[in-house]
Amino acid sequence: GAVVSQHPSWVICKSGTSVKIECRSLDFQATTMFWYRQFPKQSLMLMATSNEGSKATYEQGVEKDKFLINHASLTLSTLTVTSAHPEDSSFYICSARWGGRGEQFFGPGTRLTVL
Amino acid sequence: SQQGEEDPQALSIQEGENATMNCSYKTSINNLQWYRQNSGRGLVHLILIRSNEREKHSGRLRVTLDTSKKSSSLLITASRAADTASYFCATDPQQGAQKLVFGQGTRLTINP
Numbered sequence: 001g002a003v004v005s006q007h008p009s010w011v012i013c014k015s016g017t018s019v020k021i022e023c024r025s026l027d028f029q030a031t032t033m034f035w036y037r038q039f040p041k042q043s044l045m046l047m048a049t050s051n052e053g054s055k056a057t058y059e060q061g062v063e064k065d066k067f068l069i070n071h072a073s074l075t076l077s078t079l080t081v082t083s084a085h086p087e088d089s090s091f092y093i094c095s096a097r098w099g100g101r102g103e104q105f106f107g108p109g110t111r112l113t114v115l
Numbered sequence: 116s117q118q119g120e121e122d123p124q125a126l127s128i129q130e131g132e133n134a135t136m137n138c139s140y141k142t143s144i145n146n147l148q149w150y151r152q153n154s155g156r157g158l159v160h161l162i163l164i165r166s167n168e169r170e171k172h173s174g175r176l177r178v179t180l181d182t183s184k185k186s187s188s189l190l191i192t193a194s195r196a197a198d199t200a201s202y203f204c205a206t207d208p209q210q211g212a213q214k215l216v217f218g219q220g221t222r223l224t225i226n227p
Contacts, residue, residue, distance in 0.1 A: 034215075
């Protein structure tokens with residue numbers, strides 16, 4: 001299957017700082033990328049959907065000013081957690097899809113810990 | 116909100132046995148997908164089954180889909196310790212935006 005990478009794989013930061021997570025599709029052009037967060041022993045919760053060159057669509061309850069998403073190219077999407085707080089600590093996973101409905105390919109995830 | 120409900124939430128079996136996990140959903144779908152997640156890792160795509168398909172195989176995996184009952188099952192035959200992971204079903208709804216809706220997952224433990 002296609003490969004999606006995330007960077008960094010883990011990050012620890014102080015409360016109040018901003019953290020950027022990158023998601024890259026390495027061997028295909030992703031028309032759509034998705035960002036999820038996952039709490040321990042729980043399922044994935046979709047945060048937002050981003051299409052290349054357009055604004056992200058956020059799920060209900062997700063603060064768009066808090067979680068900034070930029071999908072600048074067909075192979076790169078970034079999630080910036082602004083002014084992070086301990087409650088933002090979570091596992092963030094991106095996925096990418098080429099074309100219409102079909103398989104999504106997931107990145108390995110980024111573990112964010114906010115002290 | 117999560118559409119899929121998976122059953123059981125946790126399953127522990129002996130190596131070599133078969134493992135069956137079930138997924139139910141509420142709305143009409145285009146397809147249903149099964150993923151595996153090892154602890155602390157990303158998701159690995161296992162199988163996609165379309166709404167007009169009833170059964171699909173991939174190696175030791177067998178997936179069934181019953182759209183009349185809005186349910187799917189994942190069978191892992193001859194389980195191995197390496198199959199220990201969480202398994203999620205995800206549905207692609209016919210209505211609305213093209214985004215997957217994940218179930219709560221089944222935590223599978225294979226005991227050697």
